[in-house]
Amino acid sequence: MRAPRPRRRRPGWLRLPRWTATLTWKAALFITVMCCALAALLGALVHAAVTAQTVSQSREKALGKLTEVTEAYEAGEPLPPYAGVDPPGLPGSLRELAVGGERGTMVSTFQDRPIMWAAGPADGRALAVYIDYSLSVRTITGLDRAIVGSSVLAIGATLLVGAFAVTRVTRRLHLTAQVARRISAGDLDARVRDPRTEDPTRPQDEVATVSAALDTMASSLQRKLLSEQRFTADVAHELRTPLTGLTAAAELLPEGRPAELVRDRVRTMRSLTEDLLEISRLDAGSERVDLDVHELGPLAGRVVRASGTDTEVRIVRDTCVETDRRRLERVLGNLIANAHQHGRAPVVLTVDGRVVTVADAGPGYPAYLLEHGPARFRTEGGSKGHGLGLTIAAGQSAVIGAVLRFSNPADGPAGGGAVARLELPASPPPPGCPQA
Numbered sequence: 001m002r003a004p005r006p007r008r009r010r011p012g013w014l015r016l017p018r019w020t021a022t023l024t025w026k027a028a029l030f031i032t033v034m035c036c037a038l039a040a041l042l043g044a045l046v047h048a049a050v051t052a053q054t055v056s057q058s059r060e061k062a063l064g065k066l067t068e069v070t071e072a073y074e075a076g077e078p079l080p081p082y083a084g085v086d087p088p089g090l091p092g093s094l095r096e097l098a099v100g101g102e103r104g105t106m107v108s109t110f111q112d113r114p115i116m117w118a119a120g121p122a123d124g125r126a127l128a129v130y131i132d133y134s135l136s137v138r139t140i141t142g143l144d145r146a147i148v149g150s151s152v153l154a155i156g157a158t159l160l161v162g163a164f165a166v167t168r169v170t171r172r173l174h175l176t177a178q179v180a181r182r183i184s185a186g187d188l189d190a191r192v193r194d195p196r197t198e199d200p201t202r203p204q205d206e207v208a209t210v211s212a213a214l215d216t217m218a219s220s221l222q223r224k225l226l227s228e229q230r231f232t233a234d235v236a237h238e239l240r241t242p243l244t245g246l247t248a249a250a251e252l253l254p255e256g257r258p259a260e261l262v263r264d265r266v267r268t269m270r271s272l273t274e275d276l277l278e279i280s281r282l283d284a285g286s287e288r289v290d291l292d293v294h295e296l297g298p299l300a301g302r303v304v305r306a307s308g309t310d311t312e313v314r315i316v317r318d319t320c321v322e323t324d325r326r327r328l329e330r331v332l333g334n335l336i337a338n339a340h341q342h343g344r345a346p347v348v349l350t351v352d353g354r355v356v357t358v359a360d361a362g363p364g365y366p367a368y369l370l371e372h373g374p375a376r377f378r379t380e381g382g383s384k385g386h387g388l389g390l391t392i393a394a395g396q397s398a399v400i401g402a403v404l405r406f407s408n409p410a411d412g413p414a415g416g417g418a419v420a421r422l423e424l425p426a427s428p429p430p431p432g433c434p435q436a
Contacts, residue, residue, distance in 0.1 A: 022170070023166065023169075023170050023173070024163065024166050024167055024170050027162065027163070027166040028159060028162065028163050028166070031158060031159055031162040031163075032155065032159055035151075035154065035155040035158050035159070036151075036155060039147075039151035039154060039155060040151075042147075042151075043144075043147040043148070043151060046143070046147060047140070047143065047144060047147065050139075050140065050143050051140055054136045054139060054140060055107070055136070057136075058107075058116045058131065058133055058136055059105045059116065059118070061116075061131060062105050062116045062117070062118035062129060062130070062131050063103065063105065063118050065082070065083070065118065065129045065131065066083075066103065066118040066119070066120055066127070066128075066129050069083040069127065069129050070120060070122070070127060073085075073122055073127055080129075082129055082130055082131065083127070083128065083129040084127075084128060085122055085125050085126065085127050085128075086125050086126050086128075087128050087130075089108075089110040089111070089130075090117060090119060090126060090128050091106050091108050091117060093106070094106045094117055094119050094126070094128070095119065095126045095128075097119065098119035098120050098121050098122075098125075098126035098127070098128065099121065099124065099125065099126055100121075101121045102120075102121070103118070103119065103120040103121075104118070104119060104120075105117060105118045105119075107133055110130065113132065113133075113134055114132075114133040114134055114136075114137045115130040115131065115132060115133050116130060116131050116133045116136075117129075117130050118130070118131075169207055172194065172207045172208075172211070173207060175192060175211075176192050176207070176210060176211050176214060179191065179192045179214065179218075180214060183214075183218050183221070188218060188221065188222040188225065189222070190218065191215045191218060191219075192211040192212075192214055192215055193211075193215065194207070194208050194211040194212065196208035196211075197211055197212040197215070239269070243266065243269055243270050246266045246269075247266050247270065250262045250263045250266050251263075289323075289324040289327065289399060289400055290324050290325075290326070291322050291323065291324060292322070292323075292324075292325060293320050293321070293322050293427075294320065294321060294322075294323060294325050294328075295318065295319075295320050296318060296319055296320065296321050296351050296354070296356070296424075297315045297318035297351050299325065299328065299329065300313060300315075300332060300349055300351050300356060301313055302329070303329050303332040303333050303336065303349075304336065304349060306329075306333070307333055307336050307337065307340075309336060309337075309340050309347065310345065310346075310347070311336055311339075311340075311347045311348070311349055312346055312347070312348045312349070313348075313349050313350075313351075314348060314349070314350040314351070314413070315350075315351045316350060316351065316352040316353075317351070317352050317353045318351060319353050319354060321354060321424045321425075321427060322425075322427040323400050323402075323424060323425075324399070324400050327396045327399060327400050328396075328400060328402075328424075330392065330393070330396050331392075331393045331396050331397050331400075331402070331404070331422060332349070332356065332358070332422070334389040334390065334392055334393040335358040335390075335393055335420045335422070336349065336358055337389060338389050338390055338393075338420075339358050339359070339360040339362070339418065339420075340360075342362060342418075343360030343361065343362025343363075343417055343418055344360060344361045344362040344363075344417065345360070345361065346360070346361060347359070347360045348360075348413045350413050354423060354424040354425075354426060355421060355422070355423050355424075356421075356422045356424070357413060357419055357420065357421050357422070358419070358420045358422075359413040359417060359418065359419040359420075360417045360418055361416055361417040362417045362418055363417070363418075364408035364416075364417055364418045365406050365407075365408055365418045369390070369406055370406055370407065370408065373394060373406075374390035374391040374393070374394050374406075390406075393420075397422060400424075400425075401424075401425040402422055402423060402424045402425060403422070403423045404420065404421070404422050404423075405420070405421045405423075406418070406419070406420055406421075407419050407421065
């Protein structure tokens with residue numbers, strides 16, 4: 001089976017600008033092309049009709065004079081100045097037609113003027129008359145100019161009206177797209193609220209239908225998410241009371257392997273409950289930051305030591321950042337725990353100015369996480385965990401204004417695997433702090 005050929009890319013000088021892909025430009029181009037085609041068709045029809053009428057009138061006039069001249073020639077009377085037998089300037093084809101015994105007419109130029117010739121047979125020669133055709137030529141030329149001018153004016157007016165109408169539609173489409181982006185970014189209160197959808201008596205077009213569907217979808221999504229958030233918060237709060245009792249009861253058990261297993265499971269459930277409560281607070285948007293200036297290198301070192309893991313710390317460039325220390329430690333702690341739980345050693349934490357990376361040499365992040373970000377209660381394969389650690393890390397990063405990105409570079413600090421990159425917001429460091 002033959003492999004498909006790779007698609008060739010157009011050279012840079014053949015690529016159209018980005019604005020040519022807009023609906024406004026396409027509509028304007030379509031309107032212009034259609035107006036030009038319609039104007040050309042109508043202009044050609046009018047030009048052909050008027051030219052045929054003008055030529056017909058001049059031909060009848062010339063043939064009428066030819067009849068008068070023929071009668072005078074047959075009566076032996078002198079011919080008028082505009083007539084003659086084989087006169088100079090008579091077109092050869094018309095002369096041959098008259099010598100052949102037929103009458104005919106033809107427009108040509110004689111003495112730098114357009115004239116209409118009419119010729120007929122006269123004793124084996126051509127008897128011809130001519131009339132001035134300048135007025136007819138000026139009439140046709142003036143008509144052509146009027147057609148071109150009116151066509152340009154009509155095209156311009158139609159283009160302005162069409163562009164105004166299309167712009168109103170595209171403006172509504174841009175508003176709908178903007179609201180959709182706000183919803184995807186987490187602003188579930190964003191709505192289009194198209195006036196056509198709020199008044200049922202007004203006719204709705206396709207844009208209004210899309211706007212109404214988007215608003216309905218956003219409202220439904222908001223209700224479901226709020227219901228899930230309330231459920232998560234309620235479950236976590238309800239679990240805290242029995243877990244407190246379980247913790248106290250586990251401490252009363254006699255020392256031994258069963259007691260250790262029970263205490264370990266209770267600690268796990270307690271940690272999961274606290275994670276659920278933290279996620280519910282992040283979802284509710286009720287978190288408030290406690291900003292202070294901290295030196296990033298020592299802070300990262302304390303987090304690694306508190307994790308009790310074999311994590312290498314590399315300080316490329318140390319600096320001071322204005323952030324919430326507790327939340328930043330929570331983010332870094334979750335990233336380190338995730339690297340050890342789902343990755344492989346070595347795990348390296350690197351501080352390079354305002355950027356902190358946590359890398360491991362494991363199989364890397366799953367595809368869904370790289371594309372859509374962390375998702376709670378979702379993990380790949382049979383790996384242990386609930387997907388809450390990275391979800392909390394991403395939520396707390398957003399609270400402190402940091403940007404958290406995930407990637408699987410082949411040449412990461414730990415030799416490949418997964419890399420979490422945390423970029424803290426810029427802030428001028430106070431005197432005495434390292435400069436990034």
